Amino acid sequence: MKPRNILSAIIQLVSVLECVSPVLALGKDEWRRQSIYSIITDRFAASNPAPCNPEDRAYCGGNWRGIIEHLDYIQGLGFTAIWISPIVKNIEGVTKYGEAYHGYWPQDFFELNPHFGTEDDLRELVSELHKRGMYIMVDTVVNHMGSLDPKSIDFASYRPFNNEGYFHPMCPIDQDDPLSIEQCWIGTEHMTLPDIDTESPEVIEILHNFISDLVKKYEFDGLRIDATKHVRRTFWPGFCEAAGVYCQGELWTGDPAQFCEWQDYMDGLHNFPVQGVAAQAVVPINDRGLRKTAYAMDRVGKLCKDSTVLGLFLESQDAPRMAALNKDVNVLKNAMLFNLMGDGIPIVFYGQEQMFDGSHDPFNRPAMWDKGYNTDGVLYQFTSKVNSIRTALINAPGGEEFIRSKSKIMMVGDHVMLMYKGDVITLVTNYGSKDKEYIIKMPSSETMVDLLSCQMIEQSDSIMKTSVKRGEPKLLYPYVLAMRDGFCLDELVVQDAIDDVMFPGNEIRGPDLN
Incomplete structure (x- = not known):
């Protein structure tokens, strides 16, 4: 039997949150015009930087104040928005896969991750972005909580879901069973992520209140949603409506038909069908990569409700860096041009402009300060130029037609x-x-x-x-x-x-x- 008294406690907690000015909701039409720089908060910039070995998979000291101090660098690249990694408190301690520096192992939805800074730091980051006419998208995890020990899970340590009754029963995921994908637990024998029961009306109400208050409190402009396909698709429209801003979900599949079905439930999705082939098009021996990219673009353009509000990306924390596949600077310039001028909202992962060359986790997630913030580099300057051209085209007469057109x-x-x-x-x-x-x-x-x-x-x-x-x-x-x-x-x-x-x-x- 699930506890019912916690709902009133959550509502009471929410009611005493300090009053804030209403957030100006940013929908898909406004986000279509943006260009996004994606950041792992712990790895992009630190207010007191120290050497970081990504192989340790540990916190390296990156924080929101460090991002504030490097907004000139981001704006100099021509980006109009940033996407930061999850902000809520995560489990502490070392797992088989390291610490929760990335933010995807939550423990407490109502407390910020102290490794990244304070409420004032986060508010200042948002404020400084808005002063520059820039926007912020925050990464959000509502599918699961984190766990140090899969054999002994301390449900009482979670907030607000502090009872086993708030979770689906533990089971391994069967990729051929859609219900299993939605309700079973992500993880391995070394670590598992307890799956929240998002079919429960009580859970739904708690999550709707949580995201509505979070967006209003910090004046976020958009949401990136982790593990989208691991939650039933009919959950997402109400959740995004409660947030009141554009949502872009992680739906990891290369099948355009399966992928595009999800746009009936969420305006934005990361364009994995195109990314999967476009990233491989830079591999020297792959002489059919561009043909496959063209085919994927055509399929997504025809099958999806609106491919111009999808997130177009080549690099991510889960993918090889382009320079790991090909170090030729002109190939990387072509890849960046495609990334910024193709269909959808461009997303560039931090360090792509510096030609980071890590081939996989954890080496594709280095500390930016160890590599340097070189604004004179060829790809930095090229990215800045293309972004500036894209923005000018959008703002020119006929710009709305340009940004809504499919290639x-x-x-x-x-x-x-x-x-x-x-x-x-x-x-x-x-x-x-x-x-x-x-x-x-x-x-x-x-x-x-x-x-x-x-x-x-x-x-x-x-x-x-x-x-x-x-x-x-x-x-x-x-x-x-x-x-x-x-x-x-x-x-x-x-x-x-x-x-x-x-x-x-x-x-x-x-x-x-x-």
Whole structure:
């Protein structure tokens, strides 16, 4: 028999929380316009940094105040939002898999993780982001609690679910049984995560109150939801409605059909079907990676309710770093361009811009301060430039159409892919910095500009011809719109002046503008 008196205690606790100003709810339409930098709080920045060995799987000292001190670094990359790892108190102690520095083994939903700072620190982080016109998404775990010993679980130590009756009975997950995936316990013989009974009306009410108050108290703008598929899908609409902000769930599957079904229950999802093949497209021996990526994009675009509000990513704490798969800087630039200009809300994992090269956990989760915050690096500067272009395109006339458009694949081969989105053509390659040249011809009635190099693209008799050398990516935009929107203005004015000398009487070499 589950205890019933705890609900009144929780309600009483909630009622005495300090009053805060109402949060401005940020929905999917606003998040579609953002570009997200994903952070493991313990590993991104520390107010008092010390050397960190990721192999120890221990707390390294990263905190919210450290993030505050490095917001210039993030904003300099052009990101408009951050996603931070879970904030609530986790179990203490060392397990077979280390300490809970990542935040996914909760113990107390109503207390912050003291390793990351105080309530004031978290409030200041949110406030500083909002002052900059930036937003914050917080990672959320409601499927389970943490446990040090799978053979002796201290349910009384949990808050608010301090009784075994609040949990599903322990059972191993059978991946072929949907009910088992939802109700059995994530874990191994060395560690298990007690699964919360989210079918219980009492539990549902507690969780709805919890997330509503958390979002309002700290003025969060969005939620990232861990282990989405391990909770029955009909739970999520009410939970996200209670939060009042956009939710983006972790639904780990490469099957577009299975994946897209979940968008009936949650607006946003991490785009695993595209990530799984796009990340592999940078592997040198994988000459069909771009073709598979194009196919996955097409399937997701057709089957999902709205692929433009999915999270597009290549790296995460559970995946290899791109530089672990290929260290060629031009391949990594192409990967970043795809990450930022493809369909959906771009998500870049901390250190991707520094070419971190850990191939797996724990080596793909190093302390940023041990690697350095180099703002002069090639990929940092490239990321900043592409993000700035994306933001400008969104804010330009027709920007809403651009951000809501699904990419059309104009051409795809073993090493080249062209995506058409709105008025923008994104050209990515994966053959790398080789002394090799591709000549690409396509129908075009407009003179185009490469926004990355500010070079005009040759156009004659309604045929555009561009040369791809040494695997450099391109971002093509109509010349007329580039002049209208202020892209490459200084460079194009210089080119026009040269044209006036070489081609007298022609103000603009290109299409008739009359």
